[in-house]
Amino acid sequence: MSGSKSHPEAKKTGPRDFVAGYLRDIPRSGIRDFFEIVSTRKDVISLGIGEPDFVTPWHIREQAMFALDQGATTYTSNRGLIELRRSISTYVEKMFGVNYDPESEILITVGVSEALDLAIRAIIEPGDEVLYHEPCFVSYAPEVRFAHGIPVAVSTRREDGFRVTRRMLEEKVTSRTRALILNFPTNPTGATLTQHDVEEISAFAKEHDLVVITDEIYSELTYENDRTSIAAVPGMKERTIFLHGFSKGWAMTGFRLGYACSTPELSEAMMKIHQYIMMCAPIISQLAAVEALKTQADTEEMRSSYEKRRNFICAALNEMGLPCHVPQGAFYVFPYIGDYGLTSKEFALRLLDEENVACVPGSAFGACGEGFLRCAYATDLEEIKEATVRMARFVARLRKR
Ligand code: PMP
Numbered sequence: 001m002s003g004s005k006s007h008p009e010a011k012k013t014g015p016r017d018f019v020a021g022y023l024r025d026i027p028r029s030g031i032r033d034f035f036e037i038v039s040t041r042k043d044v045i046s047l048g049i050g051e052p053d054f055v056t057p058w059h060i061r062e063q064a065m066f067a068l069d070q071g072a073t074t075y076t077s078n079r080g081l082i083e084l085r086r087s088i089s090t091y092v093e094k095m096f097g098v099n100y101d102p103e104s105e106i107l108i109t110v111g112v113s114e115a116l117d118l119a120i121r122a123i124i125e126p127g128d129e130v131l132y133h134e135p136c137f138v139s140y141a142p143e144v145r146f147a148h149g150i151p152v153a154v155s156t157r158r159e160d161g162f163r164v165t166r167r168m169l170e171e172k173v174t175s176r177t178r179a180l181i182l183n184f185p186t187n188p189t190g191a192t193l194t195q196h197d198v199e200e201i202s203a204f205a206k207e208h209d210l211v212v213i214t215d216e217i218y219s220e221l222t223y224e225n226d227r228t229s230i231a232a233v234p235g236m237k238e239r240t241i242f243l244h245g246f247s248k249g250w251a252m253t254g255f256r257l258g259y260a261c262s263t264p265e266l267s268e269a270m271m272k273i274h275q276y277i278m279m280c281a282p283i284i285s286q287l288a289a290v291e292a293l294k295t296q297a298d299t300e301e302m303r304s305s306y307e308k309r310r311n312f313i314c315a316a317l318n319e320m321g322l323p324c325h326v327p328q329g330a331f332y333v334f335p336y337i338g339d340y341g342l343t344s345k346e347f348a349l350r351l352l353d354e355e356n357v358a359c360v361p362g363s364a365f366g367a368c369g370e371g372f373l374r375c376a377y378a379t380d381l382e383e384i385k386e387a388t389v390r391m392a393r394f395v396a397r398l399r400k401r
Contacts, residue, residue, distance in 0.1 A: 026145055029138045030364025034348065038358045045387040047375040048358040050187060050332070052251035056288075057298040060250065063291035067284045074283060080108025080259070081286045086255045087293040088259055096216075097232040098242065104264040107271055108383045112217045112245040112258040114274070117143055119213045119241040119260060120179075122269040124149040128178035133164040134366030135334070137215070141366075152177070155368035158336060161325050162191035166200040173208050180205060182230060183215040185222055188365045188374040189334045190327020191312075195228050204235040209265045211266075212240045217258075218330040219251030220299045223307050231261070241266060246285075248330075250292045255285035306331045309377040309384055316388035317375070320395050329357040331378040334362065338371030340398045348373060354397075355390035 019025075031048075033238030038044055055061075079085065085102035093099045100106050109115040125132065126148035132140045134153040141151035154172050156162040169180065182201070184193045193201070205212050214230050231240040245258025258281075260270055265336060274280075292298075310326070313333055317324050322335035337347045344361035351357050351373075377384055 007315075020122060022145065022148070026142050031138055031360055034345075034358075034360055034364065037349070038352065039275070041352065041356065044352065044356045044358050044373055045379070045383050045390070046358040047377065047379055047384070047387055048360050049378075050251050050376055051378060052248060052302065052331070053378050053380060054251040054302055056250065056252050057292075059295075060076060060252065060288050060292045060298075063197045063334075064255075064288040066285050067287040072283050072287055076108075076280045076283050076286060078271060078280050079291070080281055084108060084286050084290050084293075085259075087290055088261075091293050092242070092244070092261060094358070095240075096219075096227060096229040098229065098237055098261070099401040100242075100261040101264070105261055105267050107267055107274060108259045108286060109258045109260055109274065110278055110281050111247060111256045112215060112243050113139065114278060115243045115245070115258045115260040115270075116140075116213070116215065117146070118143055118270040118273050119243065119262075119266075121147045121267060121273055122125070122272070123211050123241075124177055125178070127176065129174060129176045130179045130181060131177060131210075132170055132181040133162075133168075133183075133186070135162070135182075135188055135362060135369035135372070136365055137183055139182050139399075140183075140365060149178070150176070153366055153368070155366075156191070157368075158188070158325060158334075158372075161328075162186060162189035162334070163193055163197055164201070165197065166204045169201065169204050173204075173210075177208060177210060179211040179213060181213045181215065183217075184228075185218040185327070185329025187218065188332045188360070188362070188369070189325075190330045190332050192222060193228060198230050199233060202230055202236050205230075205239060206235060210239065212236065214240060214242055217248050218245045219244070221303050221306055222329040222333060223310065224328050238263060241270075246289055246292055249302070250289075251298075251302060252285075252288070252292065255282075255288055257281055257285040257289050266366065306377065309379075309381050312381065313375065313377045313384055313388065316385075316392070320392035321399065322373070322391070322395060331376055333375050333377060334369075334372050335375065336371060337362075337373050340395070342398075344370055344373055351391065351394050356388050356393045357387045359392075
């Protein structure tokens with residue numbers, strides 16, 4: 001036996017780097033980078049975090065406490081509690097018009113985050129391409145790369161209200177394209193689709209034989225349009241993985257609970273991964289979610305409060321010279337800041353430095369987010385008012401320089 005256990009490279013270059021090469025190439029989330037800077041400062045008004053400012057409604061928290069009180073501290077079935085799957089099935093049918101079998105087509109996950117990972121891993125072979133519209137939630141491209149797929153961004157534009165159209169998708173599709181990720185209402189732009197858009201995209205997915213992964217996490221938070229899920233278009237349920245969860249509409253981010261609805265085959269494939277990596281979602285959260293689905297009153301109250309804040313912040317941003325399209329859903333507004341000679345990161349850092357207001361640079365959401373800023377309005381209205389006063393002062397100064 002050799003006397004030394006060290007890797008030969010250690011002698012030449014110091015300690016060996018054990019991290020997988022492909023992972024090294026994936027950048028850290030721009031949001032995380034930015035918030036590490038924010039966390040070093042005091043008295044910041046944050047329009048940065050994509051999280052409801054509401055505490056989870058009392059009756060849901062009470063149910064979680066009751067669950068603990070009753071000794072609900074075990075694993076559940078891998079798929080999740082059948083009681084919850086039944087409630088989800090009823091809810092999804094009522095709200096989205098698609099019927100999923102609770103026994104074989106619904107899988108309870110640890111947030112939409114896990115559901116997304118399962119969906120991608122269940123369908124992607126190494127080298128497969130996955131289309132997604134940008135600017136978008138920071139996880140899509142990295143998740144595809146974790147599965148050794150190739151993420152292909154489809155840029156959307158402010159002029160189109162950040163909608164994705166069939167024409168845009170046609171430009172990027174190839175023979176290697178396997179799937180399309182949709183997220184409407186969109187984080188970070190608040191964009192929604194019309195029924196016509198959804199039908200066009202469905203026809204595109206059928207023509208190119210794609211799986212559609214639709215992230216519906218903000219669908220309770222829509223303001224003008226009716227909810228339109230692509231899963232409800234005739235012939236689409238068979239090729240759609242419908243992802244949803246409790247983080248946004250029910251203010252339950254910390255419960256870490258989501259679900260994936262799909263065909264029995266796809267559901268079984270996702271379940272195979274889920275059972276080995278996660279076993280099951282936390283039972284306390286599952287019992288709380290059963291309670292959450294008993295009423296829509298809380299969600300409706302929160303939606304209406306976000307709508308008031310949206311109306312205020314959009315008017316204020318437009319007035320101060322940061323034009324923004326009026327988002328139809330979610331709780332983000334995405335103003336254009338490209339007229340002031342600063343990159344979105346420079347703009348955000350200076351706004352933080354000079355006025356103690358934190359917004360996320362648009363570039364954190366993909367290359368075509370450059371020139372924009374994401375302001376989350378899931379913050380108290382009085383704070384939003386103060387933030388916009390400070391932002392107006394900052395923009396006025398930039399204009400004079
Ligand atoms: N999808 C989108 C579009 C999101 O914005 C988020 C959270 N910001 C998630 C998924 C993940 O949500 P969770 O894991 O809390 O369900």
